[in-house]
Amino acid sequence: MTRPPNLHHVISPSVRDLIELAHLDNFDRVTEQVRNLRGCTRPINLVGWTTTTDPTTQSVLRSYSTDSEPTGRLLTACGNRRSSRCPACSRLYAADTYHLIKAGLSGGKTVPDTVRTHPRVFVTLTAPSFGPVHNQPTTQAGNPRRCRCGTHHTDDDPSIGTPLNPTTYDYTGAVLWNAHAGALWARFTTYLRRTLAAELGMTQKALKAALRVSFAKVAEYQQRGLVHFHAVIRFDGPEGHTSPPPGWATSDALISAVHDAAPRSVLTVESDAVGERRIEWGERVDVREITALGDGELTDHKVAAYIAKYSTKSADKSGTVDRTLICHPCAGRGYQRGPDGYRDLCADCDGTGQAEPLRDLRVQQHVRQMIRTAWDLGHLPEFAHLKLWKWAHMLGFRGHFSTKSRTYSTTLGALRDVRRTWRTAQARTRAGLPNPDENTTLVTDSSWAYLATGYRPGEELLAAQARHDTAQSHEQAQRAKTEGEIWQ
DSSP states (O other), X not given: OOOOOOOTTOOOHHHHHHHHHHTSTTHHHHHHHHHHTTTOSSOEEEEEEEEEEETXXXXXXXXXXXXXXTTSSEEEOOOOOOTTTOHHHHHHHHHHHHHHHHHHHHOBTTBOGGGGGSOEEEEXXXXXXXXXXXXXXXXXXXXXXXXXXXXXOOTTOTTTTSBSSTTTSOHHHHHHHHHTHHXXXXXXXXXXXXXXXXXXXXXXHHHHHHOEEEEEXXXXXXXXXXXXXXXXXXXXXXXXXXXXXXXTOOHHHHHHHHHHXXXXXXXXXXXXXXXXXXXXXXXOEEEEEOOGGGOSSSOHHHHHHHHHHHHTOOGGGGTOOSSOOBOTTTTTSSEEEOTTSOEEEOTTTTTSOBSSOGGGOSSXXXXXXXXXXXXXXXXXXXXXXXXXXXXXXXXXOOXXXXXXXXXXXXXXXXXXXXXXXXXXXXXXXXXXXOOOOTTOOOEEEEEEEEEEESOOHHHHHHHHHHHHHHHHHHHHHHHHHHHOOOOO
């Protein structure tokens, strides 16, 4: 047995741990695990086993256990879509979203190429104004103008998006709009179909039998802390993307229906504390046709890349935090039930329900006020179902950042299944195992348990090197596209 080295003279914990890893029996396996994560920031540590058998022959085709690993655990990527949490996994999520959107525009991934001939538009729906804010206005010619405050704001000016007069800004309306933005989009899709039926002079039942409206959308935060939606809306036949829409379903009809349905989509929120509020879209409704075969300014590639870009964003663009603010021991309630069944003040948050005091957050005052408003509204009985205290760090927005209709194109799950199948085939080839017979049913038994999250200090150094190598490879690939291949 190898004698463990004396590392008392090594000051750095990371270097000391890396040396300890290097003295394990199989350091190559340690580096292989880290390298396979492709730069994941906070991998999931698992312990367990899996066995694949052929029930016909009762033979074990594959067996694996974390007991055989040098570190006694298996590292797997976190899969977080947010770039602020894990840039590596978010890039993979963005790539999947790009292929999902692109397939619904140009075909591929089980979607026929004929879908590119269907009428489709790119729609932007924004939130209304809740008070004047600092901005960068321009003239009709595109030249910059002074803000209402009398200054020219630069792109990195932190005051952009903040209210000119915070005392009169409608923070309650802004938070409630974010909280109901998803429901407002659902109302919009309903009125879009109703408007189409009315403009075409047919019943909604007849429209549904002849036409299907498919969409894919993504939410984006503005600097003022309000979300707005970018969406691809497409006409399909009654069977979805596999069937063409009828001849009378044109792009002009779709554009007209979007403009008519947006102002009609309204939700009403009633509360004794804040009165009656109308949740509706802002005045700006941008609708542009996506041209077929990539001819024109708005191409399939540009639209897919734009939506994929924002699918990995969170509320960080508005300057808020990317973590929940509720106290986990008491789940934000501020109390815990003791053995006697009575409510005891939570010792972790002193009864506030907050993981950290809102006054201590390193955010702008505008963002802090939106967080505080969401927290206060969430504790009102009439808004209890919204759980706004849970989504206060998202400034009240509770919906998914990217969604699509069922028949728009493929799914993220299907794309992951294809990637998983490919990786399994590659692993089988490296192990020298034969390809399984398609008529044979294999049985897999497994047991896994969560151990921890993150790297060991020494593994973090290996992961940093992996990220550096990935960045260099990407940079060289981009340079090769513009300057040609580099001579060796």
